[in-house]
Every structure is written in structure tokens, then in C-alpha cells.
Amino acid sequence: MSRINMDLTFESQRTLKRILELIDLSKLTKDDLDIFLARLDKNFPALFAKLYHLYGDKYDFFYHLQQLVAHLAAGIIARSGKLKKQDTLRLNKPDWYRDHKMLGMAAYVDLFAGDLKKLKAKIPYLKSLGINYLHLMPLYKSPKGDSDGGYAVSDYREVDPKLGTEKDLLALSDALSAEGISLVLDFVFNHTSDEHPWAEAAKVGAEEFTDFYYFFEKKQEIDDYNQTCREIFPTVRRGSFTYLEAQKKWVWTTFNSFQWDLNYSNPAVFNAITDEMLFLANLGCEGLRLDALAFIWKEKWTQCENLPKAHTLIQAFNLCLQIVAPAVVFKSEAIVHPDEVAKYIGKDECQLSYNPLMMALMWESLATRETKLLTASLKKSFAISPQCSWVNYIRCHDDIGWTFDDSLAQQLGINGFDHRRFLNNFYTGRFEGSFAQGVPFQENPATGDCRVCGSLASLTGLEKGLEQNNQRDIDFALKRISLLNSINMSIGGIPLIYQGDELGMLNDYSYLDDHSKKEDSRWVNRPVITEEDTKLAEKAGSAQFFVKQSLQAMINIRQQHQVFGIAETKILETYNPHLFAYCRIHESGQKMLAICNFSEESQSVNSSITDILASNKMVDLLTATKVKKTAVLELGAYQVLWLVAE
Ligand code: OTU
Structure with a gap:
């Protein structure tokens, strides 16, 4: 073991020396060159080891490595002086994201503000709440009509024209940073849209790009994979593949059929995506949300989820950031088994992670009025590296998936399958006496699996209470909202408020009238936030006023105590x-x-x-x-x- 490590270290140093002789570093200033070489010295051996593990058997491994180092140098050149200062600041205070003043919000640019320019005008609102971390949902160019809420990216470097321009985004990024708000952007790196130039090139058979995605000509191949892979969007299509009539081929599509999975077994894909990642980092974001990161590595006869090499890949990306943009941290979006969620969390992998277990089990406890599963699960899984932080949330733009540990549940006398069925029934109002008003998502007739959508207020009973004008039910719903908010604000980690939940906003059923949205019930919890909504929460006596006030009071307390x-x-x-x-x-x-x-x-x-x-x-x-x-x-x-x- 140690011998292999020693050899790799030696080889990495020798390789780096050779690469540095070959690439043009003349465009780096003296300062940049010093920084670059120092960071390479520190991080290249690890980066080399990871990439060697992933791609060492490729005949053109060295070529790709050389390209990568050249891209990293270009990344440093492109990084502004201001961001370089931020790098130094963050390196000197690496645990900034664990501060008690941290408070996040996740928002859609269009739904929350209209466009990027108008969002700038909302900064005072964010500040008055105490927000200093703003996750903007994908704002890149994407297909017209259904684009999975922007998660089908057609160009990472072009802002969706509906939202504005790159200039607007840079202006917003500057304005946020001037106010001490860290911008978090999505890094949608498991797939691109089928309209991305790489996909378009692959469609016409451009050789360089046919290996950017997973194409199969034989049906047997996809049948094999479908035997072991979980279906994520079974109502879109059975299995994980989409047949392309024109090409007479199948393409791997874990999610929607227009979202093509990138082929990371190809080192050119790693390099290309690293370039896109550095572009996003250089826009001034301080966090990148790693979308669907569990799926990025595939191997036949496995689940193609949470594979060891997925971790190696993320660590390699992280090392590239350490070299070019160390102010930027990764947030893991692994909505999977709690033991697997934990594996993505580490200073060298994802410094931040959504906490889907706590999210799901808070809802579980509300439904059952019992806390044994919540308590036992968090006893087992809450503790993470002190260099990292949870991002706690109650609701987000997605569905609620019941990702608890079945064996632990079994020890408490809970059958996982039956319990999930109960929870789905409870939250979609099919269980008699339930206070919740939610909508099912991705019901799978084969497995009985299902997830739940709905806003915080509707799922806690406010919608029903208001509809029936039942003060007792309204009061209970408000208390449930406060209860969940209180845990989010205090248990440890960055509390993330989902846009509109601070205003007690109810489900929005208008998606049913939009043919590009009606099949995706997650839109029920993606309402447009109007001025009236904001005003209602300022009207003393309204339920929404109570939601906002009680949350604000908790935020204020949080900010006062380390x-x-x-x-x-x-x-x-x-x-x-x-x-x-x-x-x-x-x-x-x-x-x-x-x-x-x-x-x-x-x-x-x-x-x-x-x-x-x-x-x-x-x-x-x-x-x-x-x-x-x-x-x-x-x-x-x-x-x-x-x-x-x-
Ligand atoms: C993510 O979520 C995003 O949050 C979704 O909005 C996207 O649709 C999706 O990726 C594709 O980009 O299936 O329903 O098990 O649950 O990664 C949400 C992990 C999703 C998946 C999660 C995915």
C-alpha cells in the first residue's frame, strides 16, 4: 500500500514537472504564478492520484492531464482580483459556514423577483430577514417548455434570457457580496439538456462528442442496466434510457428524457465540466450545489448510485477548486440512504450537505406524533466532521422522499415499506383525519414507491384550516410550522428557508393549467411570490403574519447566541x-x-x-x-x- 502511494507521489511530481514545461504559463502574472505553483504543489499529488485511479488506464491519460492543468491556469487568470482576495479570506477562516449568523434562502429568480435586475432590488428584504446565503435555482439557458425547472442546462455560460444577462448576474453577484450575502449556484453536472452543444454535436455523430454521453445500440445493454438501476422518474418513462429515433440509439437519461447523463468514464468530460465549474466559480459564487451527485458514476450490475468512484470524481473536482477558487465550497445534494449521504460529507469532498434525513423525519414525527424514529436516526447520523456543516431544511423546490434507514426502523418495530405508504397517504390527504394537503409525486406502480409535494404551510394543515375557516386547526398548523422552524434554526447547521415558506404561502395549483408543468407536481410548491403575499405577512392578525413573525423572532435569537x-x-x-x-x-x-x-x-x-x-x-x-x-x-x-x- 505505502509503496504504491510513494510511487504515485513521485510520479505525480515528475508528471507535474513535465506538464509545466509543456504548457504556456506566460500569461500568468508573477503573483498568480506563485499562487498557482504553491497550490499545485499542495494539491496536485492528490489530484493526480484521483485521476489516475479514474483514468490511468486510458492511453491518452497524460494528454488529458496536461489539458486540465492548462485549464486550471486559465481559471486563475480569469479569476478577478476581488475573488482572489475572497480566496485568502476564506482560507484564513475555513469554517465561516458554521457561524451562528449563517442563514440561507433558496429562491427562483423569476418566481421570487421576476428577473436578475429585480432580484437586486430584493436584497434589502433578504437582509431584513437575516439571509446571508442565497441559493438561486438554475438560471442557465435551457430548453423552452419543460426544462425540469432549469435542471436541463443547454449552456452553463449563458444566463436564461428570461432572467437577464451575464452582466446582470455579475452585477447581482457583486451587489450580494457587498451586502455580505454568499451566492450559491447550481452545478448540474450529472447531465446536460439534449440541446446542449455537446449533445447537438453527439446527435450528428461528431466523434469527439459521441463519448460525452452514454449511447447504446443494443437493447440488451439497456435491459441489463435497467435490472439494477433505481427508477427516479418512473412516470416520465420506465427505466433509465430514452430511445432516439433519428440516431437509432438509446441514451442514458436518469431523470427526464431530455436530460442526458454525462459519461464521466471519459476524461474529456471531466475536463470539459471542470471548465464549466470554474466559469461558475469565477462569477463570484461561494457555494456550488452538486445536483444529483449520487448518479455520476456508472458500472454494470450495480445500482449506478453512490459508487466509490462518484466520490473520487467529486474529490477531484474539489481539488481543482482548491487550486483555482478555494473560496468556493461544495454542497451535496444526495437524497439517498443516510449512510450514503454521510459519505459525501468531508472537507475534501462536500463541505456542506443537505440534511434529507432530518427533513423527512420531522415530517414523519408530525404525522405519527411520535419521535422515536427521529431521535434514533439522528443519534446515529447527525454527527458529521466538525469541518463541515449540514444545510438543514424543511421544504425545498423538490418532493419529500422518505429516505430513512429501514433496518433502524425495523429495530423500533416500524416496517419501512408500510410506513412509507402510510406517510404518503397521510401527506396526500388519503389518510382520514390528516391535516396535510399534499400531492403525490412519481408514483411507481411496480414498487408502490411515491414521494410527496406541497408547501410547508399546506403540508402542516394551514391550507385546510383556512379553507374551512377553523381557528383551532389554523392554530395547530401555525404551531406545527413554528415547531419545524425551531428545529431548523437551532439543531446545528445552516438553516435554509425555501422561498415563500417565511410568508406561510400555500400550495399553488396553477401548474395544472400549464401543459409544460402539469405532469410534474413539484410545481405545486413553486409559487410566484407576489407583493400581495409579502403584504399579507405584514398584516397583523393574519396567519401569514404569525408565520413570519415567529420565524423572525427565532432568527433574531439565533443571531444573538454563539x-x-x-x-x-x-x-x-x-x-x-x-x-x-x-x-x-x-x-x-x-x-x-x-x-x-x-x-x-x-x-x-x-x-x-x-x-x-x-x-x-x-x-x-x-x-x-x-x-x-x-x-x-x-x-x-x-x-x-x-x-x-x-
Ligand atoms: C435534483 O433532484 C433536483 O433537485 C431536481 O429538481 C431535478 O429534477 C433533478 O435533480 C435532476 O436534475 O430526483 O426529485 O435521489 O432525488 O437528485 C428530485 C436523488 C430528484 C434525487 C435528486 C433529484
Whole structure:
């Protein structure tokens, strides 16, 4: 083992030396050259090892490596002085994303603001909320009509003309950074649209591009793969392949038929996509969301998901960023089994990751009014590297997938299959007595699998409550919203608010009238946010006002206490099936104990749970009231306590 490593290190150094002699570095300034060489010195051996592992058996490996180093040099040249300063800043404070002031929002440019220029005008709104991380949904050129909400990219370097121009994007990026808001962009690198120039070239048989995607002439080939691959969009088409009439070939399409999977077994694809990635980095974003990253490596007779070489690839991309744009971090979008989610998280891979397990199980606990699965699962999976951070969320632009660990559920007496069916029924209103108003997504008749769509407010019961004008139901829904928000804001990680959820926006069914959207129920939770919506949340007494105010109050508390930032999270047992509790422990010794009631009945907990605070006198940060340590603590319906020692 060590011998192989030693050899690779030696070979990497020798290779780098040769490459540097061959490529033109004359366009780099003296400073840039120094930086470039220093970063290569640090990162090239690892990059070489990864790429050798992926592509070492290709006869033209060296050629591609040389091209890559040339691209990296060009990336440094293209990076602005301002961004280079940001690189230094971030390198000196690498854990910036764990700060207690971090607060994210995910938004569609058009739905949230209209276009990029108008979005600039919304910066004061974002600032008033406390947002300092803004994820803009894909804003690149994409096919007319259905483009999977922009996730079918036709050109990574061209802004969707509906939204503006590259100049507008740069202006926005500057304006955001001037206000201390980190821009996060999508890196849709598993696939391109079938209208991307690479796809167009492949269609007409341009040799260089036929290996950019996975094409198959024999049906047997795709039948083989379909035996082991999970179907992601089964209502679009069965299996993972699309037949191209004109070419008389199948093409790999994990998602929609117009989204062609890139072939990363081809080193030219790695290089080409690295170029696109560096372009995005040089626009000034500080985070790249790695879309559908679980699918990027394929091998026959496997699930073609979460394969070891997918990790190698992401680490290689990460090393390229370390060399050119170290201010930029990766966010993993792995909506998969929790053990697999964890594998993408690491300083050298993805520094940030969505937390789909907690998201799904908060909804699970709301439905069951029980917290055993949430508690046991987070006890097992919440802790990650202290150099990394969760991005916690309640809702996003997608569906809710029930990605919990079946074997752990089994230990608690829960059958995974039946439970998912129950959850799907509950959240799509098919379960009697359910408060939720959601819509099914991608029901698979073969497996019974299904996911759920709907806005935070509609899934928690606000839509039904308002419709029936039932104050009791409205109050419960508002409490459920606060409960979920409270966990998102305090458990540890960057809380990500999905646009409109801060305003208590309900489902939007207008997608049913749009033929390019009606088949994709995720549009139910992608409403246009109008001025009226914003105003309604300012109208004292409205349900929406309550949603916004209670969220804002939590944000304000979060910003005042470091314990919400770089601190350890301990998931606690409450010995009450309806309660969920955790303690945040800051290195200064400061602690915050959160206790949450997931039922509409009052619940009590033995006060020994507060021993962890080591004080008889406590304060609930949420209500700013003193709490005395008596034998039992009482929590009202859906009540949450944020206890600290007085
Ligand atoms: C992502 O999600 C995006 O978030 C979606 O909006 C896109 O449609 C999709 O990729 C394709 O670009 O299937 O329903 O198991 O769940 O990566 C959401 C992982 C999705 C997938 C996830 C994907």
C-alpha cells in the first residue's frame, strides 16, 4: 500500500514537472504564478492520484492531464482580483459556514423577483430577514417548455434570457457580496439538456462528442442496466434510457428524457465540466450545489448510485477548486440512504450537505406524533466532521422522499415499506383525519414507491384550516410550522428557508393549467411570490403574519447566541414518545437545551433532562421567561423550549 502511494507521489511530481514545461504559463502574472505553483504543489499529488485511479488506464491519460492543468491556469487568470482576495479570506477562516449568523434562502429568480435586475432590488428584504446565503435555482439557458425547472442546462455560460444577462448576474453577484450575502449556484453536472452543444454535436455523430454521453445500440445493454438501476422518474418513462429515433440509439437519461447523463468514464468530460465549474466559480459564487451527485458514476450490475468512484470524481473536482477558487465550497445534494449521504460529507469532498434525513423525519414525527424514529436516526447520523456543516431544511423546490434507514426502523418495530405508504397517504390527504394537503409525486406502480409535494404551510394543515375557516386547526398548523422552524434554526447547521415558506404561502395549483408543468407536481410548491403575499405577512392578525413573525423572532435569537453556531449537538432521550430533545454545547461551555412537543396534547418530561444545563434557574429563549426546575416540565401542544442557564 505505502509503496504504491510513494510511487504515485513521485510520479505525480515528475508528471507535474513535465506538464509545466509543456504548457504556456506566460500569461500568468508573477503573483498568480506563485499562487498557482504553491497550490499545485499542495494539491496536485492528490489530484493526480484521483485521476489516475479514474483514468490511468486510458492511453491518452497524460494528454488529458496536461489539458486540465492548462485549464486550471486559465481559471486563475480569469479569476478577478476581488475573488482572489475572497480566496485568502476564506482560507484564513475555513469554517465561516458554521457561524451562528449563517442563514440561507433558496429562491427562483423569476418566481421570487421576476428577473436578475429585480432580484437586486430584493436584497434589502433578504437582509431584513437575516439571509446571508442565497441559493438561486438554475438560471442557465435551457430548453423552452419543460426544462425540469432549469435542471436541463443547454449552456452553463449563458444566463436564461428570461432572467437577464451575464452582466446582470455579475452585477447581482457583486451587489450580494457587498451586502455580505454568499451566492450559491447550481452545478448540474450529472447531465446536460439534449440541446446542449455537446449533445447537438453527439446527435450528428461528431466523434469527439459521441463519448460525452452514454449511447447504446443494443437493447440488451439497456435491459441489463435497467435490472439494477433505481427508477427516479418512473412516470416520465420506465427505466433509465430514452430511445432516439433519428440516431437509432438509446441514451442514458436518469431523470427526464431530455436530460442526458454525462459519461464521466471519459476524461474529456471531466475536463470539459471542470471548465464549466470554474466559469461558475469565477462569477463570484461561494457555494456550488452538486445536483444529483449520487448518479455520476456508472458500472454494470450495480445500482449506478453512490459508487466509490462518484466520490473520487467529486474529490477531484474539489481539488481543482482548491487550486483555482478555494473560496468556493461544495454542497451535496444526495437524497439517498443516510449512510450514503454521510459519505459525501468531508472537507475534501462536500463541505456542506443537505440534511434529507432530518427533513423527512420531522415530517414523519408530525404525522405519527411520535419521535422515536427521529431521535434514533439522528443519534446515529447527525454527527458529521466538525469541518463541515449540514444545510438543514424543511421544504425545498423538490418532493419529500422518505429516505430513512429501514433496518433502524425495523429495530423500533416500524416496517419501512408500510410506513412509507402510510406517510404518503397521510401527506396526500388519503389518510382520514390528516391535516396535510399534499400531492403525490412519481408514483411507481411496480414498487408502490411515491414521494410527496406541497408547501410547508399546506403540508402542516394551514391550507385546510383556512379553507374551512377553523381557528383551532389554523392554530395547530401555525404551531406545527413554528415547531419545524425551531428545529431548523437551532439543531446545528445552516438553516435554509425555501422561498415563500417565511410568508406561510400555500400550495399553488396553477401548474395544472400549464401543459409544460402539469405532469410534474413539484410545481405545486413553486409559487410566484407576489407583493400581495409579502403584504399579507405584514398584516397583523393574519396567519401569514404569525408565520413570519415567529420565524423572525427565532432568527433574531439565533443571531444573538454563539451556541447556535460552532457547537456540538447531542440528541437526547426524553422518555416521552412525543417529545424530541437535543442539547447544543459550545466550546465556551455555553449550552442550549431544546425540547419539542410533536403532539397536540400537553406533554411532560422529567426535569432531570435539564441536568445537562447544570443550573436550577433557566430561561426559555423563545419566550424570554424564567423556568424553574420542578419535578416535571410541562409543554403545551406543539410547544418548543429553548432553555439556557440563567
Ligand atoms: C435534483 O433532484 C433536483 O433537485 C431536481 O429538481 C431535478 O429534477 C433533478 O435533480 C435532476 O436534475 O430526483 O426529485 O435521489 O432525488 O437528485 C428530485 C436523488 C430528484 C434525487 C435528486 C433529484
